[in-house]
Amino acid sequence: MRTYAMNEITLMQYILLVHGAQVGTGILSLPRQLAETSGTDGWMCIIIAWAINCLAGTLMLLSARKYPDFTIIDLFNYLFGKWFGKLLIFPLICYFGFFGIDIMTNTMLYIKAWFLPKTPEYVIILLFAIPSFLIVRNGLRIQARYVVLSFFMMLWMPFFLLFSMDSWNVLHLLPLFKEGWGPVIQGVPKTIFAYTGIEVVFFIYPFLQKKQYAIHGFLIGNSLTMLYYLYVTLVSFLFFTPDGITSVNQPVLSLLKNIEFRFLERFDMIFLSLYLFVVSKCWMIFIYCTVYSTSRLLNKQDHTSHAALYFLLAIAVIYVVKPTWNIADEWQTTLSYLGTVVLYVLPVGLYLYIRGFERFHRVKTR
Amino acid sequence: MRKILPLLLSLTLISFTTGCMDRIIIEEVSLALLVGIDLDEKNNLVLSISSPVFSEEAKVKEEVYITKAYTLRESREEVDKTFLALTTGGKTQAVLIGKRVMEHQGWFKLLEPFLRDAKNTVNARIVMVDGIAHQIITLQPKDKPRLSLYLAKLIDKDNLRNMNVKITLEDLRRDNYENGITASVTELRKDGKILVTGTALLDELGRYKLSIGPDENKLLHILQNNIKGEFSFTFRDANRPKGEIFPDDAYSFSAGSISVKTKTGYQDDKFTFDIAVDMRVALTERFFPLDILKEGDKLEREMEREFEKRFKKFIGKIQAAKIDPIGLGIHARAYQYDHYKPVQNKWGEALSKADVNVKVKTVITSMGTTK
Known part of the structure; x- marks a missing residue:
């Protein structure tokens, strides 16, 4: 049964979808958060977390591989029965929906703080919502194309950080393992929010054309993210002094403020507005997964109305809540906890359940 | 319906993006290109701001305002009372700080608005004035370009020859938060005309300690x-x-x-x-x-x-x-x-x-x- 023929994605699109779902707003404050817990050894946390995430993602794909044409909704239906399955999948969909709003909110707060302090929150969200809706209402293939396009368009961005090279000092990184392994391990949970996004493989796996490369593709995508984070964190650590980096909220943005050209003094403004392309990939995938799932739950083929509803709801929520930095911070902490469950507990649980389930079935059919 | 929907939505988008609520008209902004901070004899804070005038009719191309105020941010409102336009700190070239200010611990706090408000620049040069800062800001040298640009150029050029340090606000913040280094800033003096005399060295608490001339500044750069x-x-x-x-x-x-x-x-x-x-x-x-x-x-x-x-x-x-x-x-x-x-x-x-x-x-x- 191949109901996704119209929306199959290539391996490249699959890799960039995974990568795109991971890289969002987390990266802007990641260096500071790592420095707070682990000092200058914080960058090592990124590598450790990467290894853990590779394992978690592989486990997700090993579970999904047994049922190659099932989306996670079909899978839950099959494994847990029609009603119980729906009941179990519901929190996961809420998580995805919440994640979408949270990334939009974070981005909105950046935009508000850096360019549009007087514009109301919901207007900025409305501006995000319109183009996002036009993409999200389409099938996964369109999402994938958007992700690939914006990935290649924005490929130059990391290189601009090199303009700060004049003020780098390698001595800031020394000595390695300043306080031993303890702080390095403690910093690992801080990276969870930045690394979340690999859970989308549950949703996009059935659409992949060449399923035999699913694990490879995932590992490439995840490694791409790791390199990206490692690079940005190292640049921030080299630029800011070990004692000073914790005094800035978003080291990456503060670093960009220092880059000046003869013809353009405030390059950070342009950078941040173009960075919207990168972040938008992230929220669009999460929102797509949400509305696709809800429409599947209600047995609807077209998810346009759900997408419209989602964005209207998002604007309404922002209008009512009027998020501040503190609220966004709380949301992010909550999502980090939920993310731990989705990223690590869920794959392990699901994998073990499927093993048991199959053995049980085999016994029954025998 | 499906076909005109994207068009309709795009139109909505365009109508919203014409500046949102934060539109700024350049004629209505006054850019604080130079900011001066002083302490008078009674230890009151005296702030001065110089900004260019975008008007053909104005004879003098710079307006300067000197005020007593509690903080920099508060002084902005004081300044707006007389200035043609609303003051912003997005393009500040240099912050001139009087020696008397730098001799007191905790003066770094005064620069808070530059570091906190994302709209302000962190690339302003930090300069210690051996004397009174607003005396320099009010200068209008006839044989030189606009004072703000002239000062910025002077500091950059002398820095190229290693006669003084060039310290931006971001550098100063880094030095200030870092235990392993103490800050140093450019030093200026008014002696009829403006002279860059070298570098002022600060201690761990940011207080002015001693001055070095161009020769020693070269040694400092080598050691660094x-x-x-x-x-x-x-x-x-x-x-x-x-x-x-x-x-x-x-x-x-x-x-x-x-x-x-x-x-x-x-x-x-x-x-x-x-x-x-x-x-x-x-x-x-x-x-x-x-x-x-x-x-x-x-x-x-x-x-x-x-x-x-x-x-x-x-x-x-x-x-x-x-x-x-x-x-x-x-x-x-x-x-x-x-x-x-x-x-x-x-x-x-x-x-x-x-x-x-x-x-x-x-x-x-x-x-x-x-x-």
């Missing part, structure tokens, strides 16, 4: 391994007669490539820093006869001796003041972390007890076109 631009020195050869009217003992050279290696150690309860400076120099001026082919190495040794003497004097100065503008603390943390950690909050004192040895090696690479 901040080798950019031109390093030219004029020395006097101690072994030669002075000369009557015109000097007979002077020679000048510029260092082409300089390599600096700092070794950090810990012995007998104190830190030791062995700094090896390797220079390749080109002679630019010489007032006494010398056969470089035969006696070149004699001159090289003489240069080394003079350099080491100067380094020693400079280091003695900063050790006596218990400051570390070089950033040796960063080396200490990187290589002697176990010993550095207990003293990191009083690094200046630890450094004052440390052994700092500078070894210089020079090679004359060219004598110029005259033999």
Whole structure:
């Protein structure tokens, strides 16, 4: 049964979808958060977390591989029965929906703080919502194309950080393992929010054309993210002094403020507005997964109305809540906890359940 | 319906994006290009702001406002009372701070709005004025371009020749939060016209400690391994007669490539820093006869001796003041972390007890076109 023929994605699109779902707003404050817990050894946390995430993602794909044409909704239906399955999948969909709003909110707060302090929150969200809706209402293939396009368009961005090279000092990184392994391990949970996004493989796996490369593709995508984070964190650590980096909220943005050209003094403004392309990939995938799932739950083929509803709801929520930095911070902490469950507990649980389930079935059919 | 939906939505989008609620018209903004901070005799804060006037009718192209205020942010409202337009700090070129302000602990707080408000720039040059800052801001030199641009250029140009440090607000913040280094800022003086006199060194709490001139500033840059631009020195050869009217003992050279290696150690309860400076120099001026082919190495040794003497004097100065503008603390943390950690909050004192040895090696690479 191949109901996704119209929306199959290539391996490249699959890799960039995974990568795109991971890289969002987390990266802007990641260096500071790592420095707070682990000092200058914080960058090592990124590598450790990467290894853990590779394992978690592989486990997700090993579970999904047994049922190659099932989306996670079909899978839950099959494994847990029609009603119980729906009941179990519901929190996961809420998580995805919440994640979408949270990334939009974070981005909105950046935009508000850096360019549009007087514009109301919901207007900025409305501006995000319109183009996002036009993409999200389409099938996964369109999402994938958007992700690939914006990935290649924005490929130059990391290189601009090199303009700060004049003020780098390698001595800031020394000595390695300043306080031993303890702080390095403690910093690992801080990276969870930045690394979340690999859970989308549950949703996009059935659409992949060449399923035999699913694990490879995932590992490439995840490694791409790791390199990206490692690079940005190292640049921030080299630029800011070990004692000073914790005094800035978003080291990456503060670093960009220092880059000046003869013809353009405030390059950070342009950078941040173009960075919207990168972040938008992230929220669009999460929102797509949400509305696709809800429409599947209600047995609807077209998810346009759900997408419209989602964005209207998002604007309404922002209008009512009027998020501040503190609220966004709380949301992010909550999502980090939920993310731990989705990223690590869920794959392990699901994998073990499927093993048991199959053995049980085999016994029954025998 | 499905076809016109994207069109309709795009139109909505366009109608919303025409500036949102934050549109700024350039004629209605006054850019605070120079900001001055002073303390008067009664220790009241005096703030001054200079901004360009975008009007054909105005004769003077700059408006200056001086006010007593509690904070910088508050002074902005005071200024808006008389200025043509609303003041913003997005393009500030330099912040001039009076010496009296810098002598007090905690003045760094005053720069808060620049660091907190994302719209403000962090690339403003920080300058200490030996005297009163608003006396410089109110100057309108006739033979120079706009004061703000002129000051910015002056500082950058002199920095290229390593006569003073160029410290932006971001640099100052980094130095301020870092235990292993103390801040240093450009120093200016008004003496009829504006003079860049060198660099002012601050202590760990940000208080002004001492001033160094262009010559010592070059040494500072070498020790920091901040080798950019031109390093030219004029020395006097101690072994030669002075000369009557015109000097007979002077020679000048510029260092082409300089390599600096700092070794950090810990012995007998104190830190030791062995700094090896390797220079390749080109002679630019010489007032006494010398056969470089035969006696070149004699001159090289003489240069080394003079350099080491100067380094020693400079280091003695900063050790006596218990400051570390070089950033040796960063080396200490990187290589002697176990010993550095207990003293990191009083690094200046630890450094004052440390052994700092500078070894210089020079090679004359060219004598110029005259033999």
